[in-house]
Amino acid sequence: MAKILEIRVIRARPGGSWAIVKVLTDQPGLWGIGSANDVHHGDTVTTAIEQVIGPRLVGLDAAQIEDIWQSVYTAAYWRNGSILNTALGAIDMALWDIKGKEAGLPLYQLLGGKCRDAVPCYGHASGRDLEALVDDVQRWLEEGFPVVRCQLGAYGGGGFLAADSVSRPIDGREMDSVFDDEAYLENVPKMFEFLRERLGFGPKLTHDVHEHLKPHNAVTLSKLLEPYRLYFLEDVLPPEQIDWFRLIRAQCTTPQAIGELFVNPHEYVPLISERLIDYIRVRVSKAGGITPCRKIAALCEFFGVQTAFQEGGDNDPVNQAAAMHLDLASTSFGIQEENQFSDAERDAFPGAAVLEGGYLYPNDSPGLGVDIDEVKAVALRRDSDPSGTAQDRRADGSVVRP
Numbered sequence: 001m002a003k004i005l006e007i008r009v010i011r012a013r014p015g016g017s018w019a020i021v022k023v024l025t026d027q028p029g030l031w032g033i034g035s036a037n038d039v040h041h042g043d044t045v046t047t048a049i050e051q052v053i054g055p056r057l058v059g060l061d062a063a064q065i066e067d068i069w070q071s072v073y074t075a076a077y078w079r080n081g082s083i084l085n086t087a088l089g090a091i092d093m094a095l096w097d098i099k100g101k102e103a104g105l106p107l108y109q110l111l112g113g114k115c116r117d118a119v120p121c122y123g124h125a126s127g128r129d130l131e132a133l134v135d136d137v138q139r140w141l142e143e144g145f146p147v148v149r150c151q152l153g154a155y156g157g158g159g160f161l162a163a164d165s166v167s168r169p170i171d172g173r174e175m176d177s178v179f180d181d182e183a184y185l186e187n188v189p190k191m192f193e194f195l196r197e198r199l200g201f202g203p204k205l206t207h208d209v210h211e212h213l214k215p216h217n218a219v220t221l222s223k224l225l226e227p228y229r230l231y232f233l234e235d236v237l238p239p240e241q242i243d244w245f246r247l248i249r250a251q252c253t254t255p256q257a258i259g260e261l262f263v264n265p266h267e268y269v270p271l272i273s274e275r276l277i278d279y280i281r282v283r284v285s286k287a288g289g290i291t292p293c294r295k296i297a298a299l300c301e302f303f304g305v306q307t308a309f310q311e312g313g314d315n316d317p318v319n320q321a322a323a324m325h326l327d328l329a330s331t332s333f334g335i336q337e338e339n340q341f342s343d344a345e346r347d348a349f350p351g352a353a354v355l356e357g358g359y360l361y362p363n364d365s366p367g368l369g370v371d372i373d374e375v376k377a378v379a380l381r382r383d384s385d386p387s388g389t390a391q392d393r394r395a396d397g398s399v400v401r402p
């Protein structure tokens, strides 16, 4: 029996946004790692792990993952917040890593074994104009990615108007551009009309709205995009407005993906059990780790919903590995968001999953299969302010909810 000896956090990347938990045991050389990555609140999550939750777990049997998960979850009394969920999720990943090492098996074997040969991923294409976008989509397709996300630039792209071209308040705040729902409704369907004309209906394409639209416009966009047969439309509503999925479902067949902002089962369970969405996109660490996410995947299987665990630019190789093992062993898996790392970052995380030709491949090492070289990881840290809040605004100066 391996007992938990110490739990600490190693910080990497600008602002220390990669917060990697290391759970050490009383067995020499036996430890596990997990991701507590938070680009906005890395210090808060680290404090929760190192000063609050970690010390309470010292001396417990590291093998009793379910019991530790349930006791930490309910010990907070107030639960399902993003900070404590992330802290718990990281420790949970590390405990599964330890269990795999003790068993001498990769994590996907503990979860039931592979039910696919590798994990298909979607790539992120964007362009400032349609020609640049179609070139980028083709680049991802040629690389082998079976699904490609298509965006007109960054968050909210397609919905921005030059600030000096619209009616604005006298002495309104300084802005170069403003977000406008109607511009978005005009430009994004045109983008897919163009892409389908140029690429046909073979390529599987998605689009991420980044929750920018007012709810009734989310319904309208879903309907307008129906003829272009998306693989899925992502984050068309913010978490506060998910009841609107009932109206979307009643009016069109555009497949819906959401969940990267979810932390609470009350958000995702009704959407899955009422078949109001097609893909659930929680980030493994934010949902509380492998323990709840394997239950989400099992729930999805019974209702025909698929998983598309969130990754993307601010994620790390440890969270990616956790998602990959779940993907490999789950029959309700749909698609995995891709993430790529620099050579220096891969050096700091030996055993990181290999992404090649649009597919993610595990190694056969026990546990998560990825480790951390602490010296190299710490060398990746740079001082910088944590990412601020999103500041896209409408013409009247009000914030667009991301």
Ligand code: MG
Pocket: 208, 210, 234, 235, 260
């Ligand atoms: Mg998204």
